[in-house]
Amino acid sequence: MKIIYKARESRRTNPLPEGEDDVLELLSNDWNDYGYETTFMTTCRIAGERIQLGAIKILFEKSNSRRYLKELLQNGWDGSFPIPNESYISTPGEITFYEQLVGALSPKKAVKAAEALRDASYLIHVKDDASAQEMIQEGGFKDSLQRERGSIDAFNSGWKILDQKSLAARDVDFSFKDVFGQRSSLTFKFGVGETSLPRDINVLIGANGTGKSQLLHQMVKAWLADPRQVRSGDFAVPPDISRLIVVSYSPFEQFPVDMEDSKLNDKDAYKYFGLRGVSKSSSPKRKLITLSRDIPRQDTVASLVSCVMDDQRFRHIQGWGRKIATAERVLRAAIKFDAIALKLKSNINLKDLFEDLDELDKAVSVIKQGGKEASFITITASNIRHIDANMLERFVNAEQGVLFLADGVIQQLSSGQRLFTYLVINVLGAIKRNTLILIDEPELFLHPSLEIQLVDMLKQILQSFNSRAVLATHSVSTVREIPADCVHVLERTDDSLIIKQPPFQTFGGDFQRIASYVFGDRAVSKPFERWIEDQLEGMSAEELIQSLGDDVNEELIIQILAMGRDQW
Structure with missing residues (x-):
């Protein structure tokens, strides 16, 4: 593959270079890059x-x-690379840059491209190149090539793609x-453990007021800060991740909604999904945040379109987790x-969505709503390769959100089903490698x-994208799906916060045992226990059990007998 630079200006849509040969052309732009x-x-x-x-970043010596x-x-x-007799290094904007070349060409040809561009990750970690070692000490490497999260991740892990090594996660x-x-510290266990149990999800669990959400907020704040600066209250070592996704549908959360206030160029390094968003009446000088139930619906439409775009764009990457297929499953x-379906705007040319008119007829349906006919496009794993994703983004009507058709009828969802849909599609739409x-x-x-299906979904996609998750929860059902060394129990005393891990295995563990350990369950009097106490004032435990007949289960029998002996 030829790699060239002809000083052609980058445009919104860039035509391919002339000819039919395999070619990668670098395009000029006016970004200052400090x-x-x-x-x-x-x-x-x-x-x-x-x-x-x-994008790719190239740094020349001074x-x-x-x-x-x-x-x-x-x-x-x-204009051909490599440039003879010149000292330079490069870093792609995302780790997928070379993953795509490996899939579309071959590992050997991708390495040749990396050598021609003098990829810093490959030269440092595989070749131990002396010139590259000197250049990464220069200010331009830190201030420009390593200013964005995606480029940092590409430098730290890109060589593994080229050298065909696995992308193992770190703690x-x-x-x-x-x-x-008070200053506290916590280690999220994502690296390889002593057992084969999955460690891709860590859980923060504890009673209200222990600071679970506060901890997540501080992680977001640290992530959005300039990665070149080291602060107290931060990641001890820069994490091997390229993107942070935050999901919270609590009406009380206060996570940042975007990165628009950041000086960093890579605004997609952080994605927020919740009930809040930037108001349309905002101005550059005054950002107004609004709270609306419409925002999750609209986010989910955009995320579904992103799934289509990503499945098309990254189709050459081996092991790519097919997003639409995963969403359907x-x-x-x-x-x-x-x-799965999306409503389309009226007065559009549907032929612009598909080159193949047969596919258009299969995918687009006309359904009556409120006495009026509207067009809907179905999104399936089998038809997305035929869809013009850019036109889909322009033509879709986001007001109704993502819809589900059964026998040609739009299905009505419960609030739980809607939230599950938001979680699944938004996470899939935003997730990238690492x-x-x-x-x-x-x-x-x-x-x-x-809740269990959500954890199962996360495990499926996290593995496909070499990614990981932290859940702040009160759900014991969720904890039962997580190994004990990935469960962080936050407990508040009179004057300090204790972070501990269960001394027993939670993965597939006993529900009651987990609840008792995390929430001090036995110390809390429950209504049914008070009822038993009242009954035992007038009869023995055995008499109460007999009076309940078939309405008593084995666990309740044990508890009644223990309470009758003052042993509960």
């Missing part, structure tokens, strides 16, 4: 197909990159200020449907069986 001008968008053709690789490349062209350079150490204002655990997902109180509005 004076270094290292960022170049790309356009790529492999086997006649357009491959969307994203020089503005864009200006220097222009000088090289003026001095006779033909995450975090220092935070607890509810007493997981959502059928909660909803009976034939197809993502950390924070979910605050995922059990809100969910039936216990859906």
